[in-house]
Amino acid sequence: MDDMSFAQPCTSTRRDYRWEWHPDTDRFTLHDRRGLLVLEAPLQPAVLLDRGASAPGPVLRATLDQSDEDGADVLTVEYEDVNGGDLLTVRVRLADDGVWFDAPRYRSDRQAEVVSVLAFAEWADGVPVPGVQSDSIVHPGASESSALGPVIPAQLRLDVTTWLGRGSNDCDDIVAAQWGLPVHYVAGFSIEGSMCERGALTRGLSASWCLGLTAVPAGDLLLRHRRGRTSPWLRTHSDLWHQATTGDGDLEVGASWVLTVADTYDDAVRDYYRALRDRGIVRPRERSARQLATLARSQFNTWGAQCAAGTALDRFDQAALESIYDDVRASGMCPGVFVIDDKWEGEYGLLEHDPERFPDFEGFLDRVRADGLEVGLWAAFLRCDDPASHGLSPEHMLCDADGVPVRRGNHDHSYFLFDVSQEPVRQRLAARARAFVARYRPSVVKFDFGYELPALVNAAPADRSWGGEVLLVRALELVIGAMREVDPDIVVMYYNLSPLLTDHVDLHSADDMYLNADEYHAEANRRLFFSSILGELGVPSYGSGGYDWLEMGDIWLDTAVFGPVGSLGAFHGDPRDSAPTGIDIAHYNGLAALTRPTPTFTVxxxxxxxxxxxxxxxxxxxxxxxxxxxxxxxxxxxxxxxxxxxxxxxxxxxxxxxxxxxxxxxxxxxxxxxxxxxxxxxxxxxxxxxxxxxxxxxxxxxxxxxxxxxxxxxxxxxxxxxxxxxxxxxxxxxxxxxx
Structure with a gap:
């Protein structure tokens, strides 16, 4: 171990990058193989507490070792007098497959609550601000609309906060988003000199970087944009929940990351996925022959037709369902899976059909199967209309800091959310999930709800260690694990881009594009651009299309190399009063017949x-x-x-x-x-x-x-x-x- 002089920079040249950190400024730079600057940022995060002044600390000690495992250079930096007297340790591993940042460790003799951690922070007027400097940020899933696209030039100087985690629709200070979340990564690139100079976008365009999570943190994972710079921001709100309290030895704060570098940002994301796979952090799931067959089957989803006909939510009934299915059959469309969307259920939480609105629901499912189709069902497993129906009480629901259960809703229907950290809830919800699969025998489950999980500023589970991003993972483990006990081959579809959920999610969904009218095909192409990279981990992408038929053929054409085609179109008028032609239906059937059955691929x-x-x-x-x-x-x-x-x-x-x-x-x-x-x-x-x-x-x-x-x-x-x-x-x- 070598103690470094404060005037001596730490440098490490690896396969794809050159790293340099200067102790006097506490800033690191990353250059690509051509010597172009990719990004620069401060190393020290800002740890915000609920008491006392927040302030960065100077470098106390820095050591550089070499790992015996993979020959990586290991930089350990200790900061003293952080927030007026505390010690913060940051450890960085510089390896060929990326720059690996351990979660920082915080030591204090004083008791305080960690409210949030801003990674790679700068300070302006005594306030921490984002510090990652790169000419463009690439953030899929930043917005549900293309109004805020994934490629964001730093010179826009946006002052916004977006989700890198699961998303939540209960925070007015965060951009609304659903598709792609949790994404768990952000990427970017830089340009040498002025972007208008000769050769700026060829010779002067740097390699790209991707900063991705290596483990799911117990906090709300956001991306803060300000002054043309960005930083991941983990909001823990221990001031409300007391789960991240200093004063008792080392406390892990923030998140762990890996930073990869490649020629383009899609390849940088690909290298992030591969780094996690190659180190055994994530593993592609083994697929049975039956599951492989289901993954390759085309789909039709009822949601678009429900919305077009005015039979969504509680207006959805047996007649509407039968009418949609009859339309599909009469059109000549031959989907492999017929997916019934919200709201076939009666009471949220029971995972049972409404017998009044659907008096012959199970008979209808038998009809679908007799026609040679598989059945898919939509479900938002954490919604609960009435805790008493489960032998539970309001205290078993997610509650705010005053112990009051929070409610969410769509239109005029409101509901609670199960707190899966409590054992009675876990037992009940697992039993309902098993009964749901045993009774209705869906081959595909369209999983929904991540964006409804409240932000920690509004609610938390009883087991505080399950808060933030962890809650989604624990819910997936519980519900999907229970369903697979009954049917190990069931296919679960979700819209996340995170590689950390591949144990649970079998098929990526490009839904929902309701805010992309007139550009469904363009938005689908962009979403597939990113979701295609999940093919590295054995997760194909399903492309369902938009809410009209105008450019549906182009969406299906793109989907052909990524996974099964799909549709949620209406056959008796839609928002654009469009309808499919016989040739449209023929293109759907043809592409469905040609879908490749292998779930692991590179596009x-x-x-x-x-x-x-x-x-x-x-x-x-x-x-x-x-x-x-x-x-x-x-x-x-x-x-x-x-x-x-x-x-x-x-x-x-x-x-x-x-x-x-x-x-x-x-x-x-x-x-x-x-x-x-x-x-x-x-x-x-x-x-x-x-x-x-x-x-x-x-x-x-x-x-x-x-x-x-x-x-x-x-x-x-x-x-x-x-x-x-x-x-x-x-x-x-x-x-x-x-x-």
């Missing part, structure tokens, strides 16, 4: 747009890899913007919007069978000069087949997909056989 954007506020984090074309094999491709002729680096593919040449998927385990460049769906009638050239012969057969919705003329070219084979077959029926997909 690469072929025409990525990285920088724009409106176009950033999107791509018009995608390539899917399973291992090193290119197994699926979505191609469009146009880019979404003029920036970014296009990755080339050598499989197909066409001006059509098209999805091409291997029908075997072999990659597209050697497979003997592939399928394609083209949204446009342009000719398609397969770049397969190795093949001796190609047969192209168009499969129509009525079951008829049409063989298409194929001509040999210098680089492969060319044919023209058709929208309608010889029988006049719309074409669902085109089968291509090669030998």
């Amino acid at each position: 690469r954007p072929l025409t990525p747009a990285y920088l724009g506020g409106s176009t950033g984090a999107r791509s018009s074309s995608w390539a899917r890899y399973e291992g090193d094999a290119l197994t699926a491709l979505v191609s469009r002729p146009d880019r979404l913007d003029g920036s970014g680096v296009a990755r080339r593919q050598h499989v197909v040449r066409t001006a059509a919007r098209i999805a091409v998927l291997s029908r075997t385990d072999a990659p597209l460049d050697t497979t003997s069978a592939l399928g394609l769906v083209a949204l446009d009638p342009d000719p398609v050239e397969l770049l397969r000069p190795d093949a001796r012969r190609v047969v192209a057969v168009a499969h129509a919705a009525d079951g008829s087949r049409t063989e298409l003329p194929v001509e040999r070219t210098a680089e492969g084979f060319r044919f023209s997909p058709v929208a309608v077959g010889g029988s006049g029926s719309p074409i669902e997909w085109t089968e291509v056989l090669l030998d």
Whole structure:
């Protein structure tokens, strides 16, 4: 162990970055392999207590060791006189796979309550402010609307607070969000000099960084934006709950993180996921054959049709449900899973259908299964209309600091929230979850409620150590664990991007895009840009679409490389008075038939747009890899913007919007069978000069087949997909056989 001189900086050069920390300023910088500055920030967090003045402390001691485990450099920094007399220790491991920050440790002889911890904090006029300095922040899930997109230039100088954690809709000082949460990471990049200089966005564009959680903290995890800088902010509110009290030895404060660096921010996020996977912090789940089949099945969800017809919530009944299902069947749409959304239940909490509104609910489920579909059910497991129905009392619900149960609600319906930290609640809720699965036998559960969990300023569980982000994880463990006792193959769908929930969540959902009218397809593309990275951990993405049919084909086309297609469209009018055509339905069925069954994959954007506020984090074309094999491709002729680096593919040449998927385990460049769906009638050239012969057969919705003329070219084979077959029926997909 070497004691460092205060004038001596700590430097470490690793595979993807160069780190430098200066003890005199307590600031660190991160440079990429080309020497460009990626970010800089103070190292010391701000620990805010409920009493006394808050203030940073000077460096007391700094040591640099080398780890025996992986050869990482380990920097330990102790700060004295923090908040007027306390000791704070920060430990950083500088490894090839990232910069690992342990949760800081706080020691004080005085008793005080930790209200919040602002990571990487600067101080202005005696007040801690965000300190991470990077020219752009990338924050998926920052807002439910694209009005606050994921790519946020620092020069906007926003003064807002957003969720990195589970989200909550009960805080007026935080931007409302649902999809993507908990995300548990933030990313960014920098630009050398002025972004308007020659080469600024090519030679001057730095590598990207991603800062992600390595463990779920017992607090509300936020991202604070101010003065063009950002910092993760963990609000514990121990002043209300007394769960983080100083004065009794070392106290862990804040959160633990890993900081990864890669050429682009999607790859930096990918490296974050892989770092957790490779170190055993998260593990992709093993899937049974039945679960794999369910994960690949297309879906139809009733919610959009409920809303369009005015039969949502307590107006939802047997007649409305039967009507929606009849519409789906009459349209020719062939989903693999029919998902019944809110509110099939009678009383929230019982997980039982309302017998008055749905007198033959179970008979309807039998009908769906008899038609060859699987059943999916929506559920918000923590909602409770009446504690007495469970033999519980109001004290078993989540309560505020005065012991009064909090209530949440939608429209005119309010309800309590189960406190899953209490054993009677755990026993009752687990029993209800088991009974729910045993009785209704859903193959898919659309899990909902994370954004309803109150922020710690408003309520906390009885076991205070379960507060904040931990409460969501404990609830998932309880409910999903109970359901899997009855059916280990049940598929759980949720909308989080966090890798720390992969033990519980099987399928990512791009819902809900209700604040994205007129741009459902653009928002879906952006959400899939980020959720596709979950494929590294065995979690595919489901793309349900928006609340009209206008651009639904493009949403389904994007989804083809990520997971199953879906729909929540209405068949008798929607907010745009649109309706599906027979060709729309055929495209849905065709893409559903071609879905790849493998849940673990890597998707690469072929025409990525990285920088724009409106176009950033999107791509018009995608390539899917399973291992090193290119197994699926979505191609469009146009880019979404003029920036970014296009990755080339050598499989197909066409001006059509098209999805091409291997029908075997072999990659597209050697497979003997592939399928394609083209949204446009342009000719398609397969770049397969190795093949001796190609047969192209168009499969129509009525079951008829049409063989298409194929001509040999210098680089492969060319044919023209058709929208309608010889029988006049719309074409669902085109089968291509090669030998």
